Amino acid sequence: MPAERIVCLSAESAEILALLGQASRVAGLTAFAPRLAALEGKPRISGFSTAKLDRILALDPDLVIGYSDVQADLAAALIRAGCNVLVTTQRTLSGIFETIGLLGGIVDARPGASxxxxxxEQEISRVRQxxxxxxxxxxxxxxxxxxPLISGVGWVDELIEIAGGEPLFPELRGRWRAQDRVVDPAEAARRNPQLILASWCGRRVRVRQIASRPGWDFTEAVRSGRIVEIRSHHILQPGPSAILEGLPRLHAAIADAARHISEGGVG
Structure with a gap:
């Protein structure tokens, strides 16, 4: 029998269930979940890496959905408290599609997931063209x-390529943990990015802070003023929003940079 009282500790699981027409099954969700009409009024009972166990248990969930090893301790505590827990670890586009299929199966909405x-897929094809x-x-x-400086996770690099760009550190794409994607600022400057896209995990990006790093004033991106913020909820949640919201924004920034570069413009 499909779960009826689901607590979503990950933003993308709440988004997926809402887009599948299954928001009525969501009993509670993370504060970072998208502000969709279908989720309006649902209690927001956790952050991402922080949550109070008693607030979750008070909702009497029959399933709790989390994301990644960051929530491993919380997941373990919930299991010890007798909860059914699903933790997904998608970090690629294919993983996002698989997660949608998985959640569709759990709530008996496989056609909707498809x-x-x-x-x-249609949006990816449109932007790729x-x-x-x-x-x-x-x-x-x-x-x-x-x-420290951390390069983008796997699905972000994939979306950058689809949008028309070349990731600066493609060799780091398969490293799932953030600490394994730390880069030397001097090496980033040496590789001379032509466009800087920044998304600081919920914090507002400070363009001047990026531009004033030692040696970065010689990069094409800084010299031309091509530093663009992509809000975290558009690109760093591994669900539909990364494609429907993040990908068009990536393409807009990359297309603008490409036009200026082709015209020989710096600044």
């Missing part, structure tokens, strides 16, 4: 965190 995945017409493919530094 339709949602088809919609996401637009990107194919760009005059150049800019070198893109995606900054997930500022101190």
């Amino acid at each position: 339709s949602l995945n088809a919609r996401l 637009q990107a194919a017409r760009l005059p150049v493919r800019p070198r893109v530094w995606f900054e997930e965190w500022m101190d």
Whole structure:
């Protein structure tokens, strides 16, 4: 029997259930869940890495959905308290599609999951076709965190390529833990990004802080003023929003940079 009282500790699980027309099954959710009409009024009972066990248990969930090893301790505590717990670990586009299929099966909404995945595939195809017409493919530094510098997670690099860019550290794509994607600021500058995209995990990006790093004033991106913030809820949650909201924003920034580069412009 499908779960009826689901607590979503990950933003993307709440988003997926809402887009599948299954928001009525959501008993509670993370504060970082998208502000969708279908989720309005649902109690927001956790952060991402923080939550109070008693607030979750008070909702009497028959399933709790979390994300990644960051929530491992919380998941263990919930299991000891007798909860059914599902923790997903998708870090690639294929993983996002698989997670949608998995959640669709759990709530008996497989046709809806297939339709949602088809919609996401269509958006990827649309942007890929637009990107194919760009005059150049800019070198893109995606900054997930500022101190230490952390390069973008797997699905972000994939989306940058689809949007028409070339990730600055493609060799780090398969490293799932953030601490394994830490880069030397001097090496990032040496690779000379032509566009900097920054998304600081919920914090507002400080453009001047990026531009004033030692040696970064010589990069094409800084010299031309091509530093763009992509809000975290659009790109760093591994669910539909990364494709429906994040991908068009990536492409807009990359296409603008490509046009200026092809015209020989710096600044």
